[in-house]
Amino acid sequence: MSFRERGVTMAKGDTTRLDEAATAIGVWQAGADLKDLRSACPFVHYGPLAEAHERGTAVETMWTIYRQTTATHVDHDLIEAAYAEPRLRALFPFHSHRSLNFSRCTGFPYTHDVPVITSVDGKYRVTWWKTRSPHGPADIGETENPHDAVALVLVHLPAGCGPAVAGTADDLDTSDSA
Known part of the structure; x- marks a missing residue:
């Protein structure tokens, strides 16, 4: 069940x-x-x-989980760089396919309107979610360090991107259109 x-x-x-x-x-x-x-x-x-x-503390708890994990697929330097930025720290973090993602909601399905950071061969690739382009992820840029990758994400945050809320992307779509 x-x-x-x-x-x-x-x-x-x-x-x-x-x-x-x-x-x-x-x-x-x-x-x-x-x-x-x-x-x-x-x-x-x-x-x-x-x-x-x-309790309504899912965002903070998820950041704590990622900051404390010993999982090898989690890039701790990237997690700390993202966590240091208050606008990203207010979003719900999640990992998928070795990428750090951010959502404006805490439930699945998550939002797909915030850029994604993927650690690749010691560099950091910033892309839009694959659903933003019919041909797969659309590149925003590649950086040498996690701090610059976080800066790229910040420049591309959607307008009015505030703290993550309880619910799903579908719930946000409904409230956004109201």
Whole structure:
């Protein structure tokens, strides 16, 4: 079972008992928070990022996770350079295909209107999301260091790009057009 809210998988659980599954669904649909869901259904599990989404601190928590990770696909110099810039630190960071991405929302699908930074052979390539061009990623530029790559992203931030909000890109599209 997956328990989703505003584009985020908040919790998961496995059970072979129909009564337990029905209880979990009922508790979740009644608006229980994660702690109450877990209390009523011990087979349900969730992590710190789900708790952060519930508290409204997903952006800060995701930055902390990336800054503390030992994962080899994460370029720590790049993470620190991006984190040092308040306008990027206010966006939701995520990694995909060895690239550092930024979203104006905290749920999936994420926004695709902020440039992406990819570390390639010791350099930093800044591109638009592949969906911005029918032929794949559109290059913005390549730099020798992460600080210059962050500067390129900042120059190309969309107008009115403010802090990331809870929800999905679809939610933003709806509110942007209203």
